[in-house]
Amino acid sequence: MKPIKVGVLGLGTVGGGAVNVLTRNAKEIARRAGRDIVVTHASAKDLNKARICDTTDIVLTTDSFEIINNPEIEIILELMGGTTQAKELVFAAIENGKHVVTANKALIALYGNEIFAKASEKGVIVAFEAAVAGGIPIIKAIREGLSGNQIEWLAGIINGTGNFILTEMRDKGRDFADVLAEAQALGYAEADPTFDVEGIDAGHKLTILAAIAFGIPLQFSKVYTEGITQITRADVNYAEELGYRIKHLGIARKTQKGIELRVHPTLIPHRRLIANVNGVMNAVLVKGDAVGATLYYGAGAGAEPTGSAVVADVIDVVRALTSDPENRVPHLAFQPNAIVDIPVLAAEDIKTAYYLRLNAEDKPGVLADVTKILADQNISIEAIIQKEPLKGETSLPIIMLTQQTLEKEMNAAIAKMEALSTIIGKITRIRMETLG
Ligand code: HSE
Numbered sequence: 001m002k003p004i005k006v007g008v009l010g011l012g013t014v015g016g017g018a019v020n021v022l023t024r025n026a027k028e029i030a031r032r033a034g035r036d037i038v039v040t041h042a043s044a045k046d047l048n049k050a051r052i053c054d055t056t057d058i059v060l061t062t063d064s065f066e067i068i069n070n071p072e073i074e075i076i077l078e079l080m081g082g083t084t085q086a087k088e089l090v091f092a093a094i095e096n097g098k099h100v101v102t103a104n105k106a107l108i109a110l111y112g113n114e115i116f117a118k119a120s121e122k123g124v125i126v127a128f129e130a131a132v133a134g135g136i137p138i139i140k141a142i143r144e145g146l147s148g149n150q151i152e153w154l155a156g157i158i159n160g161t162g163n164f165i166l167t168e169m170r171d172k173g174r175d176f177a178d179v180l181a182e183a184q185a186l187g188y189a190e191a192d193p194t195f196d197v198e199g200i201d202a203g204h205k206l207t208i209l210a211a212i213a214f215g216i217p218l219q220f221s222k223v224y225t226e227g228i229t230q231i232t233r234a235d236v237n238y239a240e241e242l243g244y245r246i247k248h249l250g251i252a253r254k255t256q257k258g259i260e261l262r263v264h265p266t267l268i269p270h271r272r273l274i275a276n277v278n279g280v281m282n283a284v285l286v287k288g289d290a291v292g293a294t295l296y297y298g299a300g301a302g303a304e305p306t307g308s309a310v311v312a313d314v315i316d317v318v319r320a321l322t323s324d325p326e327n328r329v330p331h332l333a334f335q336p337n338a339i340v341d342i343p344v345l346a347a348e349d350i351k352t353a354y355y356l357r358l359n360a361e362d363k364p365g366v367l368a369d370v371t372k373i374l375a376d377q378n379i380s381i382e383a384i385i386q387k388e389p390l391k392g393e394t395s396l397p398i399i400m401l402t403q404q405t406l407e408k409e410m411n412a413a414i415a416k417m418e419a420l421s422t423i424i425g426k427i428t429r430i431r432m433e434t435l436g
Pocket of ligand 1: 131133160189301
């Protein structure tokens with residue numbers, strides 16, 4: 001059989017990693033796919049830039065459309081990122097009848113509904129394993145391995161950069177900015193790293209996971225998103241004292257009232273396996289009604305881990321080339337006509353437990369006022385500790401853990417507590433999940 005020709009758009013960290021894996025493991029890959037898979041063409045913005053991969057046998061161009069319009073190329077790897085040119089190229093590739101493999105979570109989260117509709121119309125595959133959790137085959141696990149289950153919830157550390165920053169801050173006391181610069185140098189961070197630290201990247205990935213877990217449309221605009229920039233060392237330490245770790249989680253849960261879609265720092269019991277996922281590693285917990293809780297762990301970013309996921313998709317595409325498009329695994333796990341627009345809950349209708357840190361004046365009656373406000377709002381306190389003033393400050397930190405309550409009740413309680421003359425500044429609120 002003739003080799004399958006692949007064109008790569010973008011030769012940065014992910015593109016370079018994918019080319020390296022395809023080249024180094026070419027024989028093993030051919031044994032699996034049943035055909036040789038060869039990268040013949042690639043595009044890059046700057047052809048003179050040093051690369052992590054050998055491009056000797058690859059025709060290079062700065063014009064990605066040359067690749068999209070090349071009739072010999074059957075599979076396009078969109079590894080350039082961004083949602084402007086990448087979107088145009090992906091639609092053009094589909095229009096030309098080419099299969100697409102992408103690592104672009106923003107593109108899938110924002111435009112996936114249209115992309116998959118177009119791909120189905122044209123009978124081509126758009127594969128996106130590398131878009132979520134780097135090298136972990138989480139899309140395949142949920143879409144195929146757990147397809148007999150009703151998925152109840154999933155929770156994941158799905159941004160490697162953010163987890164790397166939190167881990168280095170906790171374990172080595174390093175500065176946020178310093179660790180972020182290292183994550184950028186290692187090729188973990190997004191082109192715009194605010195996507196990593198403000199939770200946007202995790203929101204894109206959660207959008208994709210929720211769609212394939214619950215059979216709902218991709219709807220990034222409905223994800224509640226909060227990043228890690230407000231996390232202080234003091235909160236990390238108090239959480240540890242109480243037996244918890246702070247992790248940045250993406251959580252999707254199907255409730256009677258609708259779907260929760262949220263990304264935020266979260267206290268989780270330190271004995272949970274996922275609480276011990278450190279550095280650039282990612283992990284996703286998925287709870288199915290039949291299988292129970294399952295956990296998937298691996299490198300969440302980086303050249304070859306992400307390349308591993310890209311290449312797995314390429315092999316899947318090659319294996320499916322001769323199959324009838326109607327009988328392929330649906331892009332979003334559920335048949336397109338069976339996708340249901342279940343309502344996504346507003347942030348204030350989310351139910352969770354909370355960690356609160358208040359700075360209080362050292363006066364009698366402060367605690368009584370605070371606990372009364374919580375009781376009036378029907379919020380039960382699980383634990384409460386009063387600490388010594390932080391260095392250079394006179395106010396006393398009060399740390400509280402509450403039981404589960406509706407976010408709107410907590411918002412009201414926080415507003416009332418912040419209005420007390422004895423409470424200084426803003427109250428820190430971090431959501432808490434047992435993941436049991
Ligand atoms: N910036 C992303 C991360 C890359 O750190 O997880 C992998 O999607």
